[in-house]
Amino acid sequence: MGNGTNPAFRLLDDLDEHAGARVRRVGGLTLWAETLAFHTSAAREFIDVTDQVAAVVQRSRVSQGWVSVFSKHTTAAVVLNENEPLLLQDMGAMLDRLSTATGIYQHNDLSRRTGEMDPNECANGHAHCQHLLIGGSENIPVADGRLDLGRWQRIFLLELDRPRDRRLVVQVFGA
């Protein structure tokens, strides 16, 4: 069977598939996607997800390529930085200075809001603004089947809002 211009991918049918991965394999290339769920527990929380992302890379059996970590949220970000507890507090303090939770945000004036609102909507204008500065995804190289991170780099899901259910889409691509 040639590959020509016709799709040659297949769905993986092993245990990983049962764990919820969506998988496409074409030739020696793999596209692997999993959605990871987290429940955050504080108004600001850095959750180190490096080990979970590394496990997705391992399950994908990709040796060289990269992994993308994408937050499906506008008030929860993805961060690459050092996991040093005092530093995490410093970064939080900076975010508070740049866009404080106690500031005035038009977004928090629900009486003036138009359009759809979450029934549990609460004052989170600061969280959206902080998210704008940080961003919601990171792409990390994969080499020799592992995350090609520097010595101090760790991957965080950063809750900016309040305790909520959060999802990260983790996609691995490569050979």
Add this chain to the structure above:
Amino acid sequence: MGNGTNPAFRLLDDLDEHAGARVRRVGGLTLWAETLAFHTSAAREFIDVTDQVAAVVQRSRVSQGWVSVFSKHTTAAVVLNENEPLLLQDMGAMLDRLSTATGIYQHNDLSRRTGEMDPNECANGHAHCQHLLIGGSENIPVADGRLDLGRWQRIFLLELDRPRDRRLVVQVFGA
């Protein structure tokens, strides 16, 4: 004809190609690129481009993979956040606080500038600085042929400078 180590891609020759997409197909994988043009109309303007990006994904017929949205500009950014009009004003107000248009920027002192300048060069040091904080691209997962965005996530071209012609490179990759 096997694929082995020789290129097996082809140029797509359907209507989409006529619309300006550059396309490579290899096996069941597609690399699809379009450059979208916009004209902005204000010194700060959030333009919701989600539908245009979704249309590119649909034209590409990629089912699983991702789409990259890249601004070809240093004073126009790409943002993923909620399209709530009051919030967009809040985000603009924060950017003004962090790097105000009325501040002093050496970049705006054209008498001291060296190197090439645009004949229409005007004072936009703040726009470059704001761009540094936001970034110029986003990668978004594609699942089941659609943007795999969270409920509140929308994609914006963010003009930081003045009304200008702007281009976004939208690339879709996947199976």
Add this chain to the structure above:
Amino acid sequence: MGNGTNPAFRLLDDLDEHAGARVRRVGGLTLWAETLAFHTSAAREFIDVTDQVAAVVQRSRVSQGWVSVFSKHTTAAVVLNENEPLLLQDMGAMLDRLSTATGIYQHNDLSRRTGEMDPNECANGHAHCQHLLIGGSENIPVADGRLDLGRWQRIFLLELDRPRDRRLVVQVFGA
């Protein structure tokens, strides 16, 4: 030989491989990775690496796709902006305002730190905080074998800490 579901990649065995590139070729697709080393010379330094990244793209012989530039560090960032010397000073001044090197950071109080520390550890809380705002990677489209950058866009390695050895992982993918 069909490609089916078996890996069809091979290691490239030309001079580029000797230069340290890790290469996978599948059909007409190429995954190309190089790690570039730099030594920075100042506490804040914008190093224009556009030509080095363009050279990696050229070596990869990828015609259409993208290149990812990833910093393996938590206090050195990757920036896409204009290479105008006065502007680079403006951006530095803004970063100093948002998270000044002379501010108080708990991370800098080594007596309270837990966990592993670099023997050369010095006060760099501001550099981590600035990195949080800027980010550590950029993805840039490749078209017609070249970086598809806008007229004013240049790629920088941005040292935020002190003179150090720095590494960028540059990955090219495409047809």
